[in-house]
Amino acid sequence: MRLTDFDFHLPEDRIALRPARPRDSARLLQVKDGGVSDLGVLDLPDLLEPGDLLVFNDTRVIPAALTGVRPARAHGGGGDVEIEINLHKRDDEAVWRAFVRPAKRLKEDDTLQFKGGLTAQVTEKREGGEVVLTFDRSGVDLDRAIVEAGAPPLPPYIASKRAADAADLKDYQTVYAAPDKAGSVAAPTAGLHFTDRLFAALEARGIKRTHVTLHVGAGTFLPVKTDDLSEHQMHAECYEISEQTADLINQTRKAGGRIIAVGTTSIRTLESAADEDGTVRAEARDTSIFITPGYRFKVIDALMTNFHLPKSTLFMLVSALAGFDEMQAAYAHAIRNEYRFFSYGDSSLLWRKG
Incomplete structure (x- = not known):
């Protein structure tokens, strides 16, 4: 079919x-x-x-929808870039695969900064807007940081029409x-x-x-x-x-x-x-x-x-x-x-x- x-x-x-x-x-x-x-x-x-x-x-x-900032690069021009992250599969205690937008604004070895001091490095960039992120903490500490920094991961057909809120x-x-x-x-x-x-x-x-x-x-x-x-x-x-x-x-x-x-x-x-x-x-x-x-x-x-x-x-x-x-x-x-x-x-x- x-x-x-x-x-x-x-x-x-x-x-x-x-x-x-x-x-x-x-x-x-x-x-x-x-x-x-x-x-x-x-x-x-x-x-x-x-x-x-x-x-x-x-x-x-988990509150897997994160908004991060890729700081301005020392060489290459441009300022800070806001990146939308959707975690989708955990590979290790400190490693998550994620879909990102805009993916074209990220390179391998870029660092992303999130709410609460959480940071992650782009350790691999894949097709389809997928990246591998290695965070600066692991296990329960990372779980707690994601809860603080993240929001409910509403599907695109809802998120495109309204923002997630406390009811979600x-x-x-x-x-x-x-x-x-x-x-x-x-x-x-x-x-x-x-x-x-x-x-x-x-x-x-x-x-x-x-x-x-x-x-x-x-x-x-x-x-x-x-x-x-x-x-x-x-x-x-x-x-x-x-x-x-x-x-x-x-x-x-x-x-x-x-x-x-x-x-x-x-x-x-x-x-x-x-x-x-x-x-x-x-x-x-x-x-x-x-x-x-x-x-x-x-x-x-x-x-x-x-x-x-x-x-x-x-x-x-x-x-x-x-x-x-x-x-x-x-x-x-x-x-x-x-x-x-x-x-x-x-x-x-x-x-x-x-």
């Missing part, structure tokens, strides 16, 4: 700039057996069966994000709809839940630049699945329960860690899995996810799961019926075709 197969027109007013309040009041579009149903997130317990298992990504978003510190974080799992530079947004009352209703219904961890990178927002999908390379992201979680998933499948991934990050984690027979392994490693129509899912029965961008890798993933024609029709229905799209938008429950 070609990139253009995944294009569609989305009116600007369908892009949500703020989440529904309360979180669980968002709408939910169910896509199942070739049809669609207009529902709400609070209907989720009734759409699942006792013994089903929801798999969440418990990563915590809470809104752009799931209620179950683990304090010791900080590392994402984008939220696993399907999970933003969950609240304590929704969890209570799911538990009362006999629906189980567990967690995996995948630290979401800013590469999730990068556009696909080639029409031939086989030429696209996903940015790697690191994930972890515990023995307890792997055992629960495998036991649930053996008992006839269904596995419902909450978010595309959860589905990418599980499919990356699955053997051909669907057995999930406990492991910690990187994945650059790219799921497009024709992929054979090994673990997942359904996916709860928000509505994605035209021509995005995530729209390709949902088309692989629920069917290309089905998702084209579902998105057209969602647009006609004024569903809210993207990170702060409404939700969908997509059942695996076949």
Whole structure:
């Protein structure tokens, strides 16, 4: 298939700039057996069966949007230059990969200065506006400095329309994000709809839940630049699945329960860690899995996810799961019926075709 197969027109007013309040009041579009149903997130317990298992990504978003200054160079003219930084993957205790703008104003060995006295050296410059930054501190000290200097890393389609503010510190974080799992530079947004009352209703219904961890990178927002999908390379992201979680998933499948991934990050984690027979392994490693129509899912029965961008890798993933024609029709229905799209938008429950 070609990139253009995944294009569609989305009116600007369908892009949500703020989440529904309360979180669980968002709408939910169910896509199942070739049809669609207009529902709400609070209907989720009734759409699942006792013994089903929801798999969440418990990563915590860090304030990965930084504004730095590259001081004027001694030779070469010009003054200080403001540089926008989006951290996307940690390589070491003091080293992060980042996307920068304007990248053309940076060279290797340049030093960047941030709020609170934090500094970083550009140790490598790569294609696509990516650089490698080595900071002047590491570990917990660096984490604290990033919290002080950074802001919530809102997606470009929101950040281009308004600045991040204090509300985003809470809104752009799931209620179950683990304090010791900080590392994402984008939220696993399907999970933003969950609240304590929704969890209570799911538990009362006999629906189980567990967690995996995948630290979401800013590469999730990068556009696909080639029409031939086989030429696209996903940015790697690191994930972890515990023995307890792997055992629960495998036991649930053996008992006839269904596995419902909450978010595309959860589905990418599980499919990356699955053997051909669907057995999930406990492991910690990187994945650059790219799921497009024709992929054979090994673990997942359904996916709860928000509505994605035209021509995005995530729209390709949902088309692989629920069917290309089905998702084209579902998105057209969602647009006609004024569903809210993207990170702060409404939700969908997509059942695996076949």
